[in-house]
Amino acid sequence: MSNMVQAVRMALHVAEERHGVTDVFGEDVGPPLGGAFTATQGLKTAWNSPLDERGIVGASIGLGLAGCRNVAEIQFCDYAYNTIDLLKLAGLMCWTCVGDWNLPITIMTPVGSGIRGSVYHSQSFDATATHIPGFKIAIPSTPRDAYGLLLTCIVDPNPCFFLVPKALMRVRSAPGEEIPGEPADEKALSKMIDAPLGDRSKWQPQWPDTPDLFIPFGEARTVRQGRDITVVSYARTLPLCTKAAEALAAEGIEAEVIDLRSLWPYDWARISESVRRTGRVLYVNEDTEVTNFGEHLVRRTVDELFFELVAPPKLLAGAHVPGIGLADNLEMATVPQLPTIAESIRTLVRMQP
Amino acid sequence: MSNMVQAVRMALHVAEERHGVTDVFGEDVGPPLGGAFTATQGLKTAWNSPLDERGIVGASIGLGLAGCRNVAEIQFCDYAYNTIDLLKLAGLMCWTCVGDWNLPITIMTPVGSGIRGSVYHSQSFDATATHIPGFKIAIPSTPRDAYGLLLTCIVDPNPCFFLVPKALMRVRSAPGEEIPGEPADEKALSKMIDAPLGDRSKWQPQWPDTPDLFIPFGEARTVRQGRDITVVSYARTLPLCTKAAEALAAEGIEAEVIDLRSLWPYDWARISESVRRTGRVLYVNEDTEVTNFGEHLVRRTVDELFFELVAPPKLLAGAHVPGIGLADNLEMATVPQLPTIAESIRTLVRMQP
Amino acid sequence: MSLRPLRTPPETELSPELLVKIHELMVKGRVLEERLIQMYKQGDGYFWIGGPGEEAFNVPLGMLIQKGRGLQYDYCHFHYRQSATMLAMGVDPIDSLRMMKNTATDPYTGGRNFVGHYSIRVWNVVPVSSPIEVQYSMAPGTAIAQKRAGGRGITIVTGGDAGTAEGDFSTCLVWASRPANPLPMLIVVTNNKWGISTNYAPQHGEKRISDRGKAFGIESKTIDGNDPEVSYRELAAAMEYVRSERKPFLLEAMVSRLYGHSSASGANKVVDEADCLVGFERRLEERGLLTRAQMDGLRAQFNAELSAAHRKVKEEPQPDGKSIFDHIFSEKDLVGGAGSAGDGRSPKGGA
Amino acid sequence: MSLRPLRTPPETELSPELLVKIHELMVKGRVLEERLIQMYKQGDGYFWIGGPGEEAFNVPLGMLIQKGRGLQYDYCHFHYRQSATMLAMGVDPIDSLRMMKNTATDPYTGGRNFVGHYSIRVWNVVPVSSPIEVQYSMAPGTAIAQKRAGGRGITIVTGGDAGTAEGDFSTCLVWASRPANPLPMLIVVTNNKWGISTNYAPQHGEKRISDRGKAFGIESKTIDGNDPEVSYRELAAAMEYVRSERKPFLLEAMVSRLYGHSSASGANKVVDEADCLVGFERRLEERGLLTRAQMDGLRAQFNAELSAAHRKVKEEPQPDGKSIFDHIFSEKDLVGGAGSAGDGRSPKGGA
């Protein structure tokens, strides 16, 4: 059974074999390393770019214009901020030429905290990405979703962000959520598709025969059902919300947990159906909390469900500070952790109108 | 009486004379042009940079580190998006070195629509700016506020954004809101400080003797009082809100209008005092509406005032589309205009719990 | 890959037919820009920007481009002064007027963007965008695809002198010259010695912009872009090099800016810049290829055509406000299967 | 400004005292990095990055810097491999251990940032930041201020070879060489032929990175950064040029990367790179300046000191979670009045 980084790799393999992907590229993406997180090992179309994010995004756009479906990696989303103009340009190209051109590109980048990455390897990208019109945005929290969402990004004729939560890269699927066709045994899979240590020049991966799996944009997943409160999250904080909900069940609190999976388009139907039932909603993400995508969800909630709410919709997000500090205490205090999430749910459930 | 662009120019003059500003620079900022909007004509420290926004923001940071207070202009905020990493770096520098360094710099840039600027001369910057911790952010809607806020930015020891609404650059102050010391007569002032057409090589401005005026960050201005609803805005849409409020008075609707003036820090005390009284609030800005700063204000409103609201807090903002189209109809349909603002106020006031 | 010396352009004269054709297109290009400026001044459009003064370079460029769709044809990453190139490629000038007047009929942007912002997928003309120099970061992408495809299709990118200060110009040189994959790119800089109001000299430490290419081992040259014969020959040679060697060439063309930067600076004729059309017409007269009367006639004819077009465009509808939500996303993959016939959408008119 | 030819470094030998001092600092630098790596491997820190292998260049650089606060002293815009330079400037190595262990006592970042991210305002060492190459865009700013102030203070910026592909390197060359205001900058590239796992050769079309400076008329040179004597002489000459001419100099130093990129790649000693310390020690022995025993003693002494420091740091407190809201904004203008004494805050310890 794969972890998320292996799932990404298998999706990329399928995409270059069957869906016309011509280039998977970025810094250290090609041999010998195959990506800072090993996500691109063994791919036949993977290559190393110069250390130049503007060139990477620019080349991705150019390749897209030339009809080459491609996946361009920014090694850490923290290093995408000198390319926001190019990303905006990609997002507005189809619109500005009234549909003359489309741009079948995927920008893949690791996001978020959880690996003691300090100031420049812990940032989130969801607020920035959702403020760029013209992109579709996927952000998985399980290996299977990563596999299915990445394939959806790749075959979409439009620019997509594929945001990979660093904290979940080594996490494995829950039983029953395997990728079809993958070996059940972790070690067997590793032997097939993880590059060996040492000399890799003669290594060839053996790809398991995994079929296409397209998880559509705008389709969230209800991870856990509950009657008392709706909790909507994604990425690193999603499994924490699930854990919190499980723990709170012992206290008689039944929280419904929704994994958003794609941020644009997003599954408003599922959120609103749930909130109508529970009357309470907590949004959880870890981007800094001012001008945060969760605030958009709060706004939409009060816009459309105001008179059905029994408590204010809440957002739990990262502190509005310039960075995530390296020391444990600093990281813990900056972005939502299990205890804070549980406490937020508890407080919200207790709140009476 | 000055318009906003003249007010900016006078503030810059005062700042280089009395507040240690050593450099006002950017593309076409120096002679002969003195800025795309003439905001930097006649200044002794103004100079032309290369056409390189990364260099401009970088040099501003470097000058700041060297103790040189400076004002760096990005010709249009639309062209700042290749520098977001550098802006973030400026915002986190003091924090990351635990206060070892500060950065006394001001990034000045024209923002917003209203001049038929099409896709790349109409963008807003408030969502992006408020998502960058470590910056203070001013955005005036009158010449006097522009004068007083720019001086506050300049003397602040921290990085500041000074966002100038393009649509209001030629608008003059209301009577009683002059800048102290400026000539009352428009023509007289123009003769003194507007560069002549044609050869300017021998021209020297004659600066009126305007005293220091520091409008503090985080102090909004109540432009109009009212009991029925609170309308919070800034920049181009602010005067439209005031106009809408005046028009609605005839219908018996009394709207309170607040000009935020600074977005970080912002005057929550004033907003909440007002909303407690009116029970209704409309936030208006023209940035695209997903992951928008107005959504932060909506969130804070439901966070703190939920049980005092008689109607859902609303945001009226720009459509979530990739750009503002050139044709009149397109621009009108994309960002809030007087009729839509008036209609939004009306609807919200009529809404009954 | 062999290190063949750069082919020098043939010394031979261009044929009289070719010269007359170049002249015709140059006049057409100039008249188009003058009409656009007039439209601006009459209030038929909010903003003008264009390339009057660059015709001697831009027309030969357009004539030499292998236009078509897909990797075997040239990809064009242009900036906003390329209308004469577009005319030489064969667009109908009325569409530029439509773009100027932001009508719903504007085939390039549907009234959404400024004049000069062409987009013609079936000819590989990628959307022109306003931010300076970003096209230099994107262009390597189409060139990578062309290099892989083989053949003679190349990528052409154009932009101004001041813009080379942006990091994107460096990105272009870095990516074009990677030993792992040198790219078939004609990298053009039209040097008019100005960036809006900012003069070249105090801002550029490099003697010639083309020297920056040399540092990367890129074939590089600076030419007189005000001379259409020089331009044609040098462009032909540079393109042939790129097409056959599959390696980059940096071409800096010295040109004039005859109406200032844009309407923002008044769009009035300047007096102190060489006018490539004046010089070329004198030469054509001297060589007896065209008479003054013929040339005046040509200009009058284009003027009349554009005047009629202007009247027509004035009557055309503006886009509807509700349309702002159209085309945010594409339903179809139009660029996919590059080299194939595509969806058959073709540019209006011409040549 | 005169076009004086570049001063060539004196042929004379460096004094024995100087060589011994350089050696001592090189050993100290190496031992410090080895200690930091050991800390990483023992779990006393989450991430290691540093400059083992670059001591032959970094130590002379630190020795030649005019350290102090304000425009008359040198501004340092460093990247993350500069610990040996910092030692040569006089920092106490225990503070690097504190940064490694992200303790509250870390004077540079208070436990907020990775090791190697120094910040010392009273010595004009601006905060090191992780994004590659941004320091090259900022450095012209301090140099503009120094040019205006006059005197002999200069701006020094350092970074790696792969990073020169970022537009910021180009920005640095453009801004440093503006004819309107050439800047007193020593622009350093330490070329170790790698960017993480990506080899130099397939990515760089330029023969030498220093050629890129030449295109801008910048004095430029590539040197053997593995030889401390060469490094010292060349640095001294280049700095003297920058200090007195008030113009930029681009210096590319070929160096080794002895423990791979960082802890992310294992931080193990590599075998196929030249070790500058080995070569230099052989030379010192041959010349009779130091014996093997003396050198071993030196190393043992530093090792013991750092071992003690390591034990001490292990006991020191971690920062408090509540402190994340501190220092978002500065209450005071600390950088204002550059050249004055400032607030007296001084770096801990040393030299």
Ligand SMILES: Cc1ncc(C[n+]2csc(CCOP(=O)(O)OP(=O)(O)O)c2C)c(N)n1
């Ligand atoms: C990134 C960016 N910055 C600033 C501008 C504003 N601007 C438009 S044209 C121009 C000058 C361009 O000069 P140059 O590159 O020489 O081209 P030219 O217009 O002279 O052909 C500037 C600064 C812009 N469009 N894009």
Ligand SMILES: Cc1ncc(C[n+]2csc(CCOP(=O)(O)OP(=O)(O)O)c2C)c(N)n1
């Ligand atoms: C803007 C940016 N992109 C990517 C990275 C990730 N990264 C860290 S070091 C490095 C390689 C740097 O190579 P080089 O410039 O040669 O310096 P060296 O580490 O070899 O001294 C990369 C890609 C980064 N830190 N910043």
Ligand SMILES: [Mg+2]
């Ligand atoms: Mg120019």
Ligand SMILES: [Mg+2]
């Ligand atoms: Mg390197």
